[in-house]
Amino acid sequence: MYRARDHVENEAWLAEIQQAADRLELETAARSRAADLFLSTVSDADDPEDRSKRAVAAASLYAGSLIEGDQRSQQVVADAMDVSRLTIQQRWKSILKEAGLQPPSW
Template sequence: MYRAGDQLANEEWIEAIEAVADRLDLGETARSRATDVFLSNLPDEKRSKQAVLAASVYVGALVAGERRSQSAVAEAADVSRLTVQQRWKELLEETGFDAPEW
């Protein structure tokens, strides 16, 4: 879980989540889940935040039942598909959800 101060301190990243969610036409539940996942897994390094942001949006969409492809999320977040692929399961499980068995 995260502190309320984390949300204020990372306002620019939350706005970036909203922008990516707009590009993917995600609903409010997916956006909220993505923000929660991102803030619960904040990396220390600024360069890692974009990767966590992308994986958080993927997880948020997945949990909300608005699944988008890893490629679509990666493109919307301006990262590689491999970045999303390598991070999403870990974020999902760290947030308390079970990874799907596809």
């Protein structure tokens, strides 16, 4: 769960997630899920240079699209968020676990 303050403090990151979702033509449910996942884990990603936040945002976008059945490849999401595919690969499962969801075993 996240606080309303987290939403306000991360407006720029949420906007970036939405812009990437626009480029990926994601459905509303996937966008909403990505924002929720990001806000739920962002407090664990305090980084003065915002590198961790970018990684969490990208992995949240990938995981949100996966959960909502509007999946895009890790590479396509990575390109849209300007991170490496490895960044998403290393983080998306832990984001799902933190949200109380079971990552797929494939």
